Amino acid sequence: MSRRLLVAFIVLAVAFMTGCYDRVDMENVAFPLTLGLDLDEKEDLIVYVIEPVFGEKIKKKSNEIAVKAQSLRQARGEFDRYSMGVFIGRQIQQILVGRRVLQHDGWFQLLDVFYRDAKNSLTPTVIAVDGPVSEFISLHSEDKPILPLFLNGMIESKSSYSETVKADLQDLHHQMFEKGITPVVSEIKYKKDVYLEGTTLLDHKGVYAASLNKDETIFLNILKKKSDIAHLSFNIPGVSAESPLVTGLLSFTVSEADTKIKTSFRDDRFRFEIKVDMPITLTERVFSYHVEKNKKDLEEIIAKQAEQKMIKLIKKIQKAKIDPIGLGLYARAYEYKSYKRVEEHWGEALSGAEIDVTVDVTITGSGPVR
Amino acid sequence: MKKYEFNEITLLQFICINLGIQVSVGALSLPQRLALKASTDGWMAIILMWAITIAASWIIIQIMKKYPDGTLPDLLSRYLGKWVGKAVALAAALYFLYYAYVVIVSTILYTKQWLLPRTPGEIIMLLFLIPAYAIASKGLRVIGRYAEVVILLSGWMLVIYMESFRDAYWLHLRPFFKEGWYPVIAALPEASLSFIGFASLFILYPFLQNKQQAFIGITVSSTLSMLVYLFTTIICFVYFSPDQIMQYNDPVVTILKVIKFRFVDRIEVLFISFYLFMFSLSWITTIYFSVFCTSWALGKQDHRGHLRILLFGAVAGTYFFMPTEQQKNQLEDLLMQIGIGFEYAFPVCLLIYLWLHERVLGRIKR
Amino acid sequence: MVNLCKGDVMRFLDKFSRRKYSSAREEGRQADQDSISTRLPQNIEQLHNLFPEAPDLIIREFTIKKTGELAALAYFKGLSDKNAINTSVLRPLQFEIGHDNQDEGFALSVGPIQSLNTWSDIEASIFSGESILFVDGRLEAYALDTRGWPQRAIGEPQTESSLRGAHQGFVETGAQNIAMIRRYISNRELKIKELKAGRRGATKISLLYPGDVAHPEVLKELEDRISQLDVDVIINTGELAELIEDNPYSPFPQFILTERPDAAASQLLQGRIVVIVDRSPSVLVAPAGFTAFFQSIDDYSTRWLISSFIRLLRFLAFFIAILLPGLYIALISFNYELIPIKLFLTIGDFRGRVPFPPFVEAIIMEITLEMMREAGVRLPAPIGQTIGIVGGIVVGEAIVQAGVINNIMVIVVAFTAIASFILPNYDMVASVRIIRFLMMIAASMFGIVGIVVGMMILIGHIISLESLGTPYGSPIAPFRLSDWKDAFVRLPLWNMKTRPISARAIQSKRQGSSRPKGDGK
Structure with missing residues (x-):
């Protein structure tokens, strides 16, 4: 028995002496929370990071570093030379990608380190920046939490109302590698402060294709079946404008919109029949209208407008030869053979496809007032 | 003569041990392997392989019934002589040892990849072998209890996957039989890697309390493994795009990378650490089988001497040679081939031989 | 202070004790040096020899009034009840004549009286608090049950207080502890086995078990382990637990130690064995599983x-x-x-x-x-x-x-x-x-x-x-679903119809459905 204890003790002692290879205490680590990628005037890659600063007497809550580098891993080496601890990218919250970067293909390959190193997180959201990234990095608001947290909250809440998308690295990977869909990421802009624009659409190679504003994004999300709830405002035509305050604006909430997509292949081109069921509740009406009496009319007016907006959106998509909706998935699922033939250039095939949209609106509630 | 009576295990323990051996090696990479061969039709191979596995284990049980109080070496030494028994015992010992080695090596690689990248392999090996010794040295009964606890503790891991359904594209699965039957058949061997391990019957059968339930036990455990595989595979297929899934070595883990809860981020780190329990069940049991066989062959009652030598050898061996990721894949492929031979082909041949043997000898005796 | 040992019924030695006396004399002949002598002064001298430096040993010499024999009473001050000796032993012997029909008996108002004739027996009983009566001319001494050592009042156990449970805790006297358990289980199936352990101070160890429920194998195992002990003395139950544990290197307790009679009784009813160590206020319950350490007696009353x-x-x-x-x-x-x-x-x-x-x-x-x-x-x-x-x-x-x-x-x-x-x-x-x-x-x-x-x-x-x-891990491993009713949760009492398997009870049925059905009429 005592021999066994001795053996156990030796094993423990050996393990103890040889252990701790991977231990890096938190205070010896620098954690970038936001990573920024941009190109300067000479088309050189600039990598930015924002890291939190800990300490009682330090006023500034975060620290920013910008370096020139050819890859993220190389950039990390540079960051290390500027910082107190070892750089570890496991807490990165978002990756800001400048428009100039997005205009070149191959930028997605830069993110390889996130996928290759299993210890890295795939949760950072990818955000496209309309303009230079440096504007955001150097931003210091006294009355706001630090940028990484601010952006986190912003994207989180807005994406839950379908006004943008929350595309993390995993999603981006999915959309880049899936041939039947093209990537969508959220887009921000600097308008005196951080301003959420909507979404950026990328093509198969990840190159910038188009931008969508808030309303367009909502429709895109409805078409993607990714919209739980969304707030929209339409202008109802025919309201006489007696006062500048009286407009034909009608606001409503779309909840649980249901989208059905029928796929077929005829005459050498794909046909998609999209049918959207939109149950809405009115939230605001700044003009007088007898909703109860004219319910059917109102539903029709809204449906018509929604339809037009969606068709406009689809036209935009088709023109850019991209497929953010993921119609390619439907094509593969239902017209496998035909899809396989055009798989490699699906965007082009889709631009020639015939897409019909019909919208059906039902007003399920108009609030406690008449 | 009932020499294994002292270490009897219950039906539930039997099921848990088998499940533990099966759901270990190849479980995390199964969707990728299947997708490489049969794209999103790969899940059908799981069901087919399950049926084949049930058939194979039925055959093993028919063999073991011929000598219900002995293990495979006992049975063979009775039918074919002592030396054949010993030879087969050593072969089985090598097979189980190899199985355990592949499992433990892949566990170490997973640990290094996801959790402790800088810790040397032999230290992790040493770490893993401490519980292995603590449990395997106590005999089969304690292993059975350990299996029960581990299976009980691991159930929650499947629940996490429910979260992934929110981002699922069920369209990925369609159409069925994209390229016809052939890819599904081609994916069968890949699925077999995840099912092998039921050869434990060769050793476990005499220990089972109620031997009539052996077939029920093996059916339940194989079915459970099948359901687990089917569940994880289908989730991976609907979550990842068919074009994308090939990019990930362990889609079963990668899928968890973006799941966040309010109280914990990065659930996959917890998952991998907890999955060590499942892995440990597999390697502890197979290590035990291995030393059981060698002790049997050398006529020793106490298996602990061999266990110590084996574990020491494993640590020392890892110090000199630790397989890389690619070598691990080769090891797995080899295991798959040996496994198909030992667990699917060998029992059939043996049963036919025994049947002929009985017919011929039985007539003479009568 | 209550003293259980004090005889409450007047008793006289009768023919039964005479028979015992004669058989004792036969045994006494075989033992030579160890046996006492017939002569009183010699016995007193021997007593002084045996306990050379023991100022608390009291030897009182007197004449028995009834027979006129010379006698001596020896006891330890403090271990024996002074009142009982004075009123129930010395007074009747010195001053009362008693009835004629008793030849050799004494009119004593104490409980059991035992005849002893070897010095080792005398030593054991005098240390247990009995007083020894030597009579000149007789080849035997009488052990009178006048035990009365310092005792503590029965109070609430400090370490295991409970809200709803009883507020009595075990005390340092084994006999009282047994009595407390008997109050809960007044059934003849509650069997008690007495063992002794310890060389320097024989500790009385009592095994309490439900005769028709406890597994004989478990009981035998426990008995063997205790009887094989070779120690000086067992001061506390904790020591006993450590000495008879299955795996002393484990950090986990393998027996339940409790100071609560109600908890002990409830464990007995589940088919477990309770070990009472005299002089220790906690009792040992065996066998115990891991989950048993998460149960409290209050669980059953809330x-x-x-x-x-x-x-x-x-x-x-x-x-x-x-x-x-x-x-x-x-x-x-x-x-x-x-x-x-x-x-x-x-x-x-x-x-x-x-x-x-x-x-x-x-x-x-x-x-x-x-x-x-x-x-x-x-x-x-x-x-x-x-x-x-x-x-x-x-x-x-x-x-x-x-x-x-x-x-x-x-x-x-x-x-x-x-x-x-x-x-x-x-x-x-x-x-x-x-x-x-x-x-x-x-x-x-x-x-x-x-x-x-x-x-x-x-x-x-x-x-x-x-x-x-x-197995300690039961009911988790080995998995025993029927025991889960009282492991991680406590199901309603009327669902607990069987005793836990982990206690290895040989008779597992507990009670019928005692809950009134229907409207409760």
Whole structure:
């Protein structure tokens, strides 16, 4: 028995002496929370990071570093030379990608380190920046939490109302590698402060294709079946404008919109029949209208407008030869053979496809007032 | 003569041990392997392989019934002589040892990849072998209890996957039989890697309390493994795009990378650490089988001497040679081939031989 | 003070004792040196020889009035009841004549009277508090049951107080403890086996078991282990437990030690065996499983839903108490990515001020806590309160202000302490403390992997433990679903129709459905 204890003790002692290879205490680590990628005037890659600063007497809550580098891993080496601890990218919250970067293909390959190193997180959201990234990095608001947290909250809440998308690295990977869909990421802009624009659409190679504003994004999300709830405002035509305050604006909430997509292949081109069921509740009406009496009319007016907006959106998509909706998935699922033939250039095939949209609106509630 | 009576295990323990051996090696990479061969039709191979596995284990049980109080070496030494028994015992010992080695090596690689990248392999090996010794040295009964606890503790891991359904594209699965039957058949061997391990019957059968339930036990455990595989595979297929899934070595883990809860981020780190329990069940049991066989062959009652030598050898061996990721894949492929031979082909041949043997000898005796 | 040993019924020695006396004389002839002599002065001299330096030995010589024989009474001051000796022994012998029809008997108002004729017997009984009556001319001495050693009043057990349970605790007298259990189980099937252990002071050990329920194999095993003991003396039940445990190297208690008669009785009814060690206020219950240490007698008297919730809470607390500091170290030193970002920034802020690595920080706090707890146990109650103040203000407040330990660590330690306080069994709490430190070491070396491997070893250890040959891990492993009714939850009493399998009862049916059905009429 005592021999066994001795053996156990030796094993423990050996393990103890040889252990701790991977231990890096938190205070010896620098954690970038936001990573920024941009190109300067000479088309050189600039990598930015924002890291939190800990300490009682330090006023500034975060620290920013910008370096020139050819890859993220190389950039990390540079960051290390500027910082107190070892750089570890496991807490990165978002990756800001400048428009100039997005205009070149191959930028997605830069993110390889996130996928290759299993210890890295795939949760950072990818955000496209309309303009230079440096504007955001150097931003210091006294009355706001630090940028990484601010952006986190912003994207989180807005994406839950379908006004943008929350595309993390995993999603981006999915959309880049899936041939039947093209990537969508959220887009921000600097308008005196951080301003959420909507979404950026990328093509198969990840190159910038188009931008969508808030309303367009909502429709895109409805078409993607990714919209739980969304707030929209339409202008109802025919309201006489007696006062500048009286407009034909009608606001409503779309909840649980249901989208059905029928796929077929005829005459050498794909046909998609999209049918959207939109149950809405009115939230605001700044003009007088007898909703109860004219319910059917109102539903029709809204449906018509929604339809037009969606068709406009689809036209935009088709023109850019991209497929953010993921119609390619439907094509593969239902017209496998035909899809396989055009798989490699699906965007082009889709631009020639015939897409019909019909919208059906039902007003399920108009609030406690008449 | 009932020499294994002292270490009897219950039906539930039997099921848990088998499940533990099966759901270990190849479980995390199964969707990728299947997708490489049969794209999103790969899940059908799981069901087919399950049926084949049930058939194979039925055959093993028919063999073991011929000598219900002995293990495979006992049975063979009775039918074919002592030396054949010993030879087969050593072969089985090598097979189980190899199985355990592949499992433990892949566990170490997973640990290094996801959790402790800088810790040397032999230290992790040493770490893993401490519980292995603590449990395997106590005999089969304690292993059975350990299996029960581990299976009980691991159930929650499947629940996490429910979260992934929110981002699922069920369209990925369609159409069925994209390229016809052939890819599904081609994916069968890949699925077999995840099912092998039921050869434990060769050793476990005499220990089972109620031997009539052996077939029920093996059916339940194989079915459970099948359901687990089917569940994880289908989730991976609907979550990842068919074009994308090939990019990930362990889609079963990668899928968890973006799941966040309010109280914990990065659930996959917890998952991998907890999955060590499942892995440990597999390697502890197979290590035990291995030393059981060698002790049997050398006529020793106490298996602990061999266990110590084996574990020491494993640590020392890892110090000199630790397989890389690619070598691990080769090891797995080899295991798959040996496994198909030992667990699917060998029992059939043996049963036919025994049947002929009985017919011929039985007539003479009568 | 109640004295059970004091005879309450006047008794006379009758023919029965005469028979015993004659048989004793026959035995006495065989023993030579050890046997007493017929002559009183010789006996008294021998007594002085046997107990040379024992000023508390009292020898009183007198003449028996009835027969006129010379006699001597020997007893230890303090071990025997002075009143009983004076009124029930000395007075009748010296002053009463008694009835004529008794030749050799004495008119004594004490309970059992035993004839002894060897010095070793006399030694044993005089130490147990009996007084010995020597009569000149007789080859026997009489042991009179006048036991009356210092005793404590029966009170509420300090370590296991309960809200609804009885407020009587065991005391230091074995016979009283048996009586307390008998009050709960007044049934002839409650069998008692008496054993003795210890060379220097034979300790009376009583095994109580339900005769028709307890498994004979388990009983035999326990009996064997106790009878094979070779020790000086057993001072406390804890010693006995350590001596007869299956695995003394384990950190886990393998027997339940309790001071509560109601708890002991309830365990008896489940088919377990209760061991009462004379002179020790706690009794030992065997065999015990791991889950038994999470049960408290209050569970059965509170509503089942609530007590089930509390039970689950205890198991949760067990894991928190074991793992939380280890997890803290693992998260801070290895796997920061698991911490949600907002909490992460908070922790980072606090950690930035602290000079020590997390492991050292945790060790400092845990050791401080353990010391405070130990100090609180030993200190008398009025001073003990200051410990709370010192702990609360100095450690909680100042240490953080000074930047030695960070806030989160203080929270972790406090949480761990609270978690370990709700475990009802002191022995289990003690083992939890040890395991916690091991987990902290494992976590500081290998992070989460260390904790998982630690858990593997822990689980492997628990399931391989046995208590009197019954598996310790039951009902989890070996899995026994029917025992789950009273393990992690407590189902309604009318659902517990069978005794737990882990107690290995040979008769497992408990009671019928005793709940009135229908409208309750």
